[in-house]
Amino acid sequence: MPPHHRLEIRGLTKRFGPVEAVTDLTFDVEPGRVTGFLGPNGSGKTTTLRMLLGLVASDAGTARIGGRDYRDLPEPARTVGAVLEASNFHPARTGRDHLRVYADMLGAPAARVAEALALTGIAYAADRRAGGYSTGMRQRLNLATALLGDPPVLILDEPTNGLDPEGIAWLRGLLRDLAAEGRTVLVASHVLSEAERLVDDVVVMHRGRLLTTGPLTELLSDGTGLEQAFLRLTGAAA
């Protein structure tokens, strides 16, 4: 098992023209736990994840993985596996070939591709073109891509989009198992009912700013549920 990695976000800020996408954001994500990164659409979650992964440059602040910027990690895709969009595939390439391209970039053998396909349950469709995949199959292929490098950190943006109830239950089990192995799992979601059943810790964003962060149990201490707690927090912030 690779070493554990804490994610440390400090004073992270990003503007897109006149829009303040993320403002002075600070929080930690601990290894061995599933952390829910919650907030309505447009609250800045995706921009934060993209800054953490070096895809978007921040205007101020830092986002570190195990103490390093993403681009300074010696083996980035063996350290962090990320799922950011519903479809990042060439429609004419098969699922297996898609994974083999990225396995080549990692220097991973073909056997690892087969393992990732089996782990995500799409081995049966591996030799079909990704353009013909259902939304749920695409999510599984995304996960397989993220897991290719057997990374100690997983960062997933809305991973349950397009999954059927069976798929959601499967994903919940998989993420719990990965966290139990000591991995750091950060899951961005706006679907609170699903998040409540999955996460140990929460980071809540609203309009680009941090509303609260801590264990889920603390947030739910009044017994009203995550949705009520969330509405109470965003109501207070409005």
Added chain:
Amino acid sequence: MNRLVRAELRRLFSTPLWRWGPPVAVLSGGALTAMAVLVGPENFDPPMPGIDTGPGVRLVLSLIGLTVLAPALFGALAVTSEYRHRTITYTFLFAPRRHRVLAAKLAAYALAGTGYGLIVAGSAAIALYGAAAARGTEVGASPGTVAGMLACLTAAMTAYTVIGVGVGALLRDQTAALAVLGAYLYMVEHLLVLIPGVSAVYPFLPGGATAALTQASLMGEASIEVTGSAATLLPPVLGAAVLLAYALLAAAAAVLLPMRRDVT
């Protein structure tokens, strides 16, 4: 082999696009040459030196230089399709030092462009000697001279593939890359040749450098017709160096500009 280059080659050969390469290469090299030899440059309008003369052979083979849009587009598609299908997100996640991704694409497509160029050259050689034999005409250049020109054309195909990769990385949009490459190669440069003052820089433009590789071009002949003088061409080796410089320039511009932009 570098793992990023291997990944780029796998990326290329795992979609059907590359299958267009060999037939287009045979059309650009073999079919074009066969047609020109069978018609005969002496029957062109205006008449040009026949295939039984050195200049005639040079002219026929230089026609292949007109087809460089194909490898340039092929190189441009390599990069623009990554943006179009958003695979660029994974690519930059797996290799966050983005200039390495571009360097790997340049290397992989230099290899692919050489393969394309070899098919062009091989089919052109078969067509040249085959069609000349069919017409009962001698080829007016030594096999060594013909081989040298075909080697230069192979280098040109490689260079244009790499230029395409650079332009694709710079523009990121498939339609824009097609429009810019097509308009430049088939319009802008041809107009420039006809402007007397500007024609002095023609040898240093991509088209002039390509013509330098075969030491002849249809545009040069047309220029003589129109202006009464032909632009002097660079020696073939310098022509190849100029083409390579354009490729590197486009790649360097891509690393400095769009490759740094946010991937949102």
